[in-house]
Amino acid sequence: MSKLPLIRPVSDEDIKAALFDIGDDKAPGPYGFSSCFFKKSWSITGPDVCAAVKEFFVSGKILKQLNHAVLVMVPKSASASRVEDFRPIACCNVIYKVISKIIATRLSPILEDLIDPAQLAFVPNRSMDENIYELQELLRNYSWSRISPRCIMKIDLRKACDMVNWDFLRDVLSGLGFPGLFVEWIMQCISTTTFSISINGALHGFFKGQQGLRQGDPLSPFLFVICLEYLSRKLGNLRSNPDFNFHPKCSAVNLTHLAFADDLILFARGSHRNPQVAERKSAQAESCDGLIFDCLKNFGECSGLCISPNKSNLFMAGISREEAEEIKTITGFSLGRFPFCYLGIPVAAPRLSIEQFSSLISKIAEYINAWAGATLSCAGRCELIRSVLQGVECFWLSILPIPVGVRNKTTSLCRNFLWGGNAMVLKKPLVAWKDIRCPKSEGGLGFIDLHAWNLALLSKSLWNLQSKKDSVDFQTIRKLVLIRNEIFTLEGSTQTALERVHQWAATGRFNTRACYEFFRPKGPKITWAKLAWHHSLMPKHSFILWLGLKDKLLTREKLINQIDGCSCPLCGAPIESLNHLFFHRSEVRQVWTDIKKWLGFTRALTAIRAAAKWITKKRLEVQAYRLLQRRLGLPALFIVFGKQEMQGSLRAKSCIQLVLSEISRFKYTPFMHLFLTSESYEWGCILEY
Incomplete structure (x- = not known):
């Protein structure tokens, strides 16, 4: 591991990049200054922020006030009533977050080479779906009555982030070869913290932290992964132990566990020939907890990350009742049931119903x-x-x-x-x-289209997995996806399907949109899309126009089977159709006459689709006309529609004035500089009036 990138001097550019990477909507710390404040006032506060941050990296000490955090208790469920039902989230000061993010930014790139491939959380170029696919593959045969012995342990770590032992973390960092100065920076950040608790918006108490990693600290996720690396390596050492038997399908890839943050899954054979059952004599009987369980106990004693037996589960197959009871006695875990939730997704032995x-x-x-x-x-x-x-x-x-x-x-x-x-x-x-x-x-x-998008995303997962040939579970996952993904059914062969996938990833990154376009049903193009969904229109106005252009607005003509009569209640015309409502009534024609005069064209508008098609194709010489054409001409459609419903009892002249007044509210002032001639300017003044 190269020491220089980790402990190189911190520049003003590093500090500014870290600050501007903090979201504007992130909660401010105890003193109320958010990252948005520092960004907006960077020209004023920037030098002082840089000086404060550099002072930490030069002296190795952090001001107590900067490392003070507010603990906000977030309920884990709607019925939270005990302390255990709340999750403490630390709201750190922005200056501290900048320091933490600089360290985290330097730490992140080396984790991929440092952390065991079975750990996927917070490690660059690794994704949680790999763990889910692998677990699904290993569970496939658990519902069979005749099957070789196998056992999966779903482990729950008690108050994971809150229980990390700081001395243990220091030893792990040093043991992994991190530079001493870098380790001291990290320990200074986590061991000098103080807290106040926010209750109903008021701060209470002031106390020093004794253990744990703050949830809300940018550095915490990476440090937690490093702590779990100790367990990963202890479990990895079991691979060379002759008394350890792999879970079926795991020996080829040397797989003993899967981890995503504190979601931990362990795999073992689970037969009487396996020390996990502890059915041993003499010296072997001393390890009655089993090899894997011994690793867990040792890890808990060293790190503070202990197991919650009440929340941990066993899933076994091919094991006799007596052996299963003995394993339950050894571990203290209860027997789980399928399906169970892993990383937010249900997993089960048979196919999910x-x-x-x-x-x-x-x-x-x-x-x-x-x-x-x-x-x-x-x-x-x-x-x-x-x-x-x-x-x-x-x-x-x-x-x-x-x-x-x-x-x-x-x-x-x-x-x-x-x-x-x-x-x-x-x-x-x-x-x-x-x-x-x-x-x-x-x-x-x-x-x-859910089906097409499902295929596109699964295809992306396939490409991501098969492109990482050093992935711990690549061989198994590739076989799983190649057989089950519908893309191969559509293409006819595995080779053709893979060629298709590589076309979507020709640039080195998978193009999910192109894949989706391949799978989704296609329809004919329409000419009025840009007109209806122009950014100058309010979304609700665009929606009404879209309904009108598709001839789906509920006029009386459309409701003829549900109401008595289809005549227009405003003018008495025999049929209240869409085009009558927008174009044919005398009052509406007067409105359109004025609008066309404003916009400078004389074409007769009698049907909504024809009008939209003509407006789309029309090319006006002056840019202002083109902008106002969309900004004024299109709003007129829905304003006419809405005002007619509201103003049915008013005189026609009054209705016309209301409509014209409403249309004039769509200001064109931002476009005034585009009017080139005095005539155009006068035309604009008329609209403004």
Whole structure:
């Protein structure tokens, strides 16, 4: 390990980069100054910030006030009632965070070579989905009645981050070869901390920390991984122990455990020939806890990271009842049941059923129920579906092939929310979901097609795994994905499928969007997409225009089977159609006459699609006209629609004035400098008036 990059002098650029990498919305420390404050005032505060940070790296000492943190108790569940039900999150001062981030930035790049491949959390170029795939593969045959002995231990570490022994951490850092100065920087950061507790917004107490790593400190995740490396290496030493027997399928890759932060899974054979059962005589009987359990006990005694037996579970197959009871006695763990949750994903021995995806469905329904009381437009609901609900689904889609029944259920929840504002209230949709999930360029709302996105994300996972040939579980995972991923069914052969995947990763990074485009159903392009979704329009206005262009607005003509008569209640015309509402009424024609005069064209507008097509193709010479054409011409469509409903009892002249007044609110002042001639300027003044 090279010492120079870790202990090189800290520059002003390093400090500024660390500060500006802190999110503006991150909680400020005890003194209330957020990172946003320092960013906005960098020209003033920058020199002092740099001087304070450099002082630490030169002297090796940190001011007590800078390393003071506020502990905020975040409930782990809605029914939290005990101290154990709360998670302490430390709100550190920004200056301390800058120091911590500089150390963390230097530490992170070397972890990939330093940390055991079985550890994936917070290590560059490693992903949690590798652990999930590996565990799923090892569980595949656990439901068989006749199978070789095997045992999996799901370990829960008691108050993981809060229990780390500082002396142990110092010894591990030194033992791994970190420079002494770098170790002292780290120990100064974690061992000089003081705390106050925030209760109902008020600070209480002032006390010094004695152990543990602060959740909220940028350095803590990397230090926790380094602590677990001690356990990884002790478990790794078992591979050369002749008394240790690997879990089936694990010997080829020397796999004894999987770790993602404090989520720890251990693997063993679990037969009477295995010391885990401790069915031994004489000297061997002294290790009655078993080799793996001895490693765990030793690790807990050294590090402070002890096991919670009540929250740890055993999963066994091919083992007699007597042997299973003996293993339970040795470990103190209870027997677990499938499926169980690992890294937020349910895993089971047999293939997951639709019922076992209930946590995903419940999560989506929970979000929708929380929004049900809010007054949201359809455009607002669209954004929530796109950014939140489909974001929740994406994590699952990237890990598991989602069954059709689950996709249909989540789609149903989203559809009900879009059109009815509630997950459980079924309201007839104005537009079919197969059209909604199309891109905006094809007349949809840009929602993802779940099946195609599922295939695209699984293909990305395949490429990520097969490109890392030194991965601990590469051989097993490649076999799993090659057999099960539907991409191979579509392409017809493994070789062709891999060639296709490499095309999507020609630049060295996998192009998920190109893969998604390959799988998703295609539709014809439409000409009015950019017009309807122009950034100058409010989203709710764009949504109304989109419905109008798709001829899905609920005019009386559309509701003829549900109401008595379809005549226009405003003017008495025989049919209240979409084009009548927007273009044919005398009052509306007067509005459009003035608008066309403002915009400088004379073409007759009689149908919404024809008007949109013509406006899209029209090329005006003056840039201001082009901008205002979208900014004024399109808002007129929905303003006319809304005002007619509200002003039905008013005189036509009054309605016209209200509409024109509303349209004039769409200010064009930012574009005034674009008017080139005095005539254009006068035209602009008329609009402003």
